Amino acid sequence: MKYICNYSILRFLPYPETGEFVNIGIVLLANTGEFKFKVAAKRQRVTRFFETLEHKVYLRAKGEVEDEFNRLVEFFANHKTETTLLTSTFKHLIHPRETMMRFSQPGSMATDNIGQALDDLFEHYVNHSFASKEYQEKVLERQLGTLLASSNLKQLYKEQRLGTNDYDVRFPFVMLDDHIAEQAIKPIFFGQSEPGKILEHGDAWLSKVMRLNKANKLAKDTLFIAEPPAQGKPKLFKAYEEVTFALAEFDGVRVINAHMTNSQKLQEIKRGVPEMSH
The missing domain is CATH 3.40.50 (Rossmann fold)
Structure with missing residues (x-):
């Protein structure tokens, strides 16, 4: 069975003045109403890129966004059949905002396995599997x-x-x-x-x-x-x-x-x- 998934790339952008960011995760909403996310566990990829950044700043921002994602997992699970509500909630999540954690323009894909789709997107956009x-x-x-x-x-x-x-x-x-x-x-x-x-x-x-x-x-x-x-x-x-x-x-x-x-x-x-x- 094919599932349609909307997704967005989570980006860490601590200095808006430069526009530089690091891809650190993926959020995904399937047409089943299932919401999934994956965020890089290690901070080194960020602190090596932003050498002057205090690592506690990143860890605090990462913890806050993961808390929000975990709340959303429960929210989406409780409203699986309310398609309009789920779509608007996902759009609100990834809407541009002036914070350190930002999202890319959404993309969509068809897949036979929602969990595998999340892993594949993460490997591509965060771990750069295409550069292997x-x-x-x-x-x-x-x-x-x-x-x-x-x-x-x-x-x-x-x-x-x-x-x-x-x-x-x-x-x-x-x-x-x-x-x-x-x-x-x-x-x-x-x-x-x-x-x-x-x-x-x-x-x-x-x-x-x-x-x-x-x-x-x-x-x-x-x-x-x-x-x-x-x-x-x-x-x-x-x-x-x-x-x-x-x-x-x-x-x-x-x-x-x-x-x-x-x-x-x-x-x-x-x-x-x-x-x-x-």
């Missing part, structure tokens, strides 16, 4: 797909899982010839903000490559197109070099920098393409 390595790698994959298409090469590739019945690994671009993987290309994101996170992601792929290599299931040419960390961060770049060098030690595995020009990337890609496929 998974999201970034999807962006890199789309960019590579566009490059291959513009060079009339994309039809040579398809998404494929390489491995055995017991263990396989997804590669977004695989070139097959008579069911043999001639080339597999994987954009990989190493732009994380901490060396440990770069090493963890690199180790995960080193483990995958090691297992595929042991099973003799690697493509003849495996090309990683790696997004490096930000410039001027030697500790991050050291971690990046460690994992990319380790990947490239496997026979048939190459790693190139995602910041290469498109023509350079195409040259590197074509190095692993059999002559008959050019």
Whole structure:
């Protein structure tokens, strides 16, 4: 069953003069009359952004708004069938006001699970799930797909899982010839903000490559197109070099920098393409 939910992002804006704010929560009203909210538990995301702010100011404002939300949960539960009242109450809650706690313009969405919708919205707007390595790698994959298409090469590739019945690994671009993987290309994101996170992601792929290599299931040419960390961060770049060098030690595995020009990337890609496929 589909539910329609209206939602708004809770924002903390302590200094109206600058207009700067931090997203800290979500409020949501479903067409079932159910009101839900979720507010970030940790204060560090706010105090790190507003370094001169006394943390007690934020905690007091957060406590007051959570008290209001808890009262509203009970109110909405007691008036579930009064649609007009619920809608007007929600609009009043998120109406613009001159306080530290403010709300975004409302949005709406359809969902099969109201609780999951709240969690998804919170992850997106508060925890920035779209900036995860998974999201970034999807962006890199789309960019590579566009490059291959513009060079009339994309039809040579398809998404494929390489491995055995017991263990396989997804590669977004695989070139097959008579069911043999001639080339597999994987954009990989190493732009994380901490060396440990770069090493963890690199180790995960080193483990995958090691297992595929042991099973003799690697493509003849495996090309990683790696997004490096930000410039001027030697500790991050050291971690990046460690994992990319380790990947490239496997026979048939190459790693190139995602910041290469498109023509350079195409040259590197074509190095692993059999002559008959050019």
